[in-house]
Amino acid sequence: MKKLFEKHNNWFFKTGFVITVFMVTLVVIGQIWTPYDPAAMDAAAKAQGPSLAHFMGTDNFGRDLFSRVLEGAGATLIIAFFVVLLGAGLGTLIGALTGYFGGVVDEVLMRICDALTAFPSVLLALIILAILGPGRLNVIGVLGLVFIPSFARIVRTEFARIKKLNYVSLAKLQGVPTGRILLRHILPNIMPVLLPAISIGFNNAVLAEASMSFLGVGVSASEVSLGRMLSDSQNYILRGLPWYAIFVGLTIVLLILGFSLLGEGMRQEE
Amino acid sequence: MNDTPAKILEVRNVSTSYTRKSPLGKVKIQHVLHDVSFDLYEGEALGLVGESGSGKTTLARAILGFLPKYEGTIRHFSERPQVVFQDPYTALNPAKTVEWILGEPLRMLGIQDAQARRQKILDMLIKVGLDESYLSRKPSQLSGGQRQRISIAAALIMEPRFIVADEPVSALDVTIQAQILELLARMKEEFGLSYLFISHDMNVVYQLCDRVIVMRKGVVVEEGDIDQIFDAPRHPYTRELVEASK
Ligand SMILES: Nc1ncnc2c1ncn2[C@@H]1O[C@H](COP(=O)(O)OP(=O)(O)O)[C@@H](O)[C@H]1O
Ligand SMILES: [Mg+2]
Numbered sequence: 001m002k003k004l005f006e007k008h009n010n011w012f013f014k015t016g017f018v019i020t021v022f023m024v025t026l027v028v029i030g031q032i033w034t035p036y037d038p039a040a041m042d043a044a045a046k047a048q049g050p051s052l053a054h055f056m057g058t059d060n061f062g063r064d065l066f067s068r069v070l071e072g073a074g075a076t077l078i079i080a081f082f083v084v085l086l087g088a089g090l091g092t093l094i095g096a097l098t099g100y101f102g103g104v105v106d107e108v109l110m111r112i113c114d115a116l117t118a119f120p121s122v123l124l125a126l127i128i129l130a131i132l133g134p135g136r137l138n139v140i141g142v143l144g145l146v147f148i149p150s151f152a153r154i155v156r157t158e159f160a161r162i163k164k165l166n167y168v169s170l171a172k173l174q175g176v177p178t179g180r181i182l183l184r185h186i187l188p189n190i191m192p193v194l195l196p197a198i199s200i201g202f203n204n205a206v207l208a209e210a211s212m213s214f215l216g217v218g219v220s221a222s223e224v225s226l227g228r229m230l231s232d233s234q235n236y237i238l239r240g241l242p243w244y245a246i247f248v249g250l251t252i253v254l255l256i257l258g259f260s261l262l263g264e265g266m267r268q269e270e
Numbered sequence: 271m272n273d274t275p276a277k278i279l280e281v282r283n284v285s286t287s288y289t290r291k292s293p294l295g296k297v298k299i300q301h302v303l304h305d306v307s308f309d310l311y312e313g314e315a316l317g318l319v320g321e322s323g324s325g326k327t328t329l330a331r332a333i334l335g336f337l338p339k340y341e342g343t344i345r346h347f348s349e350r351p352q353v354v355f356q357d358p359y360t361a362l363n364p365a366k367t368v369e370w371i372l373g374e375p376l377r378m379l380g381i382q383d384a385q386a387r388r389q390k391i392l393d394m395l396i397k398v399g400l401d402e403s404y405l406s407r408k409p410s411q412l413s414g415g416q417r418q419r420i421s422i423a424a425a426l427i428m429e430p431r432f433i434v435a436d437e438p439v440s441a442l443d444v445t446i447q448a449q450i451l452e453l454l455a456r457m458k459e460e461f462g463l464s465y466l467f468i469s470h471d472m473n474v475v476y477q478l479c480d481r482v483i484v485m486r487k488g489v490v491v492e493e494g495d496i497d498q499i500f501d502a503p504r505h506p507y508t509r510e511l512v513e514a515s516k
Contacts, residue, residue, distance in 0.1 A: 165360045166360045167360060167361055167363040167364075169334070169336055169353070169355075170353065170355075170361065171363075171374065172335075172336075173334060173350070173351070173352060173353060173428075174374060174375040174378050174428060175350075175378045176378055185363060188363075188365035188366070189363070189364060191365075
């Protein structure tokens with residue numbers, strides 16, 4: 001970790017790292033243990049504010065909010081993880097192949113990417129999800145897909161740049177197979193660009209999931225997520241009970257802040 | 271007994287041009303090589319001289335198989351020709367250590383045993399004037415001269431008989447230049463190598479080469495033994511280059 005901080009010696013990275021580690025640790029613990037059963041109702045403790053027993057208060061059914069936030073944040077992070085995995089994975093694959101080989105396939109794919117990026121991706125996701133209907137898998141699939149072009153574009157630019165460098169020519173002369181050139185010779189060199197993009201992607205995925213679920217096209221009514229909870233919290237605000245929205249919002253903000261500081265910190269070194 | 275040394279490389283009537291599209295869509299054709307022919311023989315250090323922009327690197331790329339299109343023929347009579355580039359900063363993979371960079375050609379040669387690779391890498395490091403302590407370094411932790419030594423090691427470790435060196439010392443300080451030239455000369459003797467040694471500097475060529483080709487705007491204007499070229503240049507352009515180096 002000392003090495004990591006030496007490599008990224010700026011306050012964006014360090015602060016982002018601390019926040020992210022704190023949040024992720026909390027969420028991981030929340031997957032194993034929560035102070036209360038997130039689903040356990042308590043008729044004696046309905047819609048309470050923060051207290052010693054319930055640090056974030058309770059909801060209408062007397063369920064412990066902190067436990068529910070942990071569960072919801074876990075669900076949101078898992079969704080974000082798969083969204084980024086899909087978007088960055090396929091985006092990197094497409095970007096690597098088009099950037100390295102160029103040609104007609106490159107032209108066609110980049111035109112499609114242009115068309116897709118010209119349209120706000122969250123809006124696009126919203127429309128497709130509205131058609132497909134809500135659900136965790138749908139959210140992952142659709143958000144993952146709309147994330148592909150931005151990754152493909154970044155990776156393509158890097159591969160097209162690096163393929164012309166002498167060390168790639170050298171590898172060819174040494175008889176290194178093309179697949180190995182792509183994976184072992186070029187890919188490690190795009191990490192300074194790809195890693196910040198991944199961390200910003202995480203950020204966008206958390207935000208997008210929250211937005212979709214907030215608008216009712218994200219996870220289904222029976223599933224949990226931060227967006228879903230934020231949507232529920234509206235009823236409480238209207239009744240003068242703001243803490244639900246505050247704590248859910250704060251969790252979202254902290255998650256996003258952590259990821260974006262990490263990304264910004266890594267980007268600053270370029 | 272046959273006195274004529276074996277041919278290593280045969281270049282015949284090689285011509286090429288780059289096409290550029292201006293922003294207005296006008297296609298501009300720039301002729302870079304025009305009807306270039308020469309032979310290179312076993313054990314020879316052949317210099318290729320010409321001012322910057324005369325097409326030397328383009329010719330090197332054609333010889334190494336990196337130029338997608340050209341006219342004429344290029345025939346190799348040796349396996350695995352290798353290269354040492356001018357720019358030591360882009361010649362080595364910045365994400366990798368020296369051990370990995372020198373290990374890669376060995377992996378490609380089928381040497382799977384890490385211990386055997388390491389031994390060969392160490393031997394080669396010593397030969398190019400470095401040592402064990404460089405194994406775990408990345409290119410960013412090396413000076414220009416050290417990088418060029420690693421580049422030479424990477425070329426030699428493939429056990430080629432022929433190396434193209436494209437301005438291998440042009441980016442280096444004069445004292446380092448001399449060291450690298452000396453290393454190239456020593457390696458040539460030790461491994462019985464042939465060089466196509468590219469430079470814009472007659473002086474540098476004089477130190478290493480037996481024979482010289484002078485190229486101007488993609489045309490070979492003169493070819494001859496190094497002493498003849500230096501003492502009695504025939505073409506005015508050659509004379510200019512020789513004068514400039516004095
Ligand atoms: N990839 C390329 N695309 C277009 N023009 C090029 C390219 N590479 C070189 N040229 C042009 O070809 C000419 C010869 O370049 P080069 O072979 O690099 O010469 P040298 O190595 O002798 O300096 C120059 O005018 C250069 O601008
Ligand atoms: Mg050149």
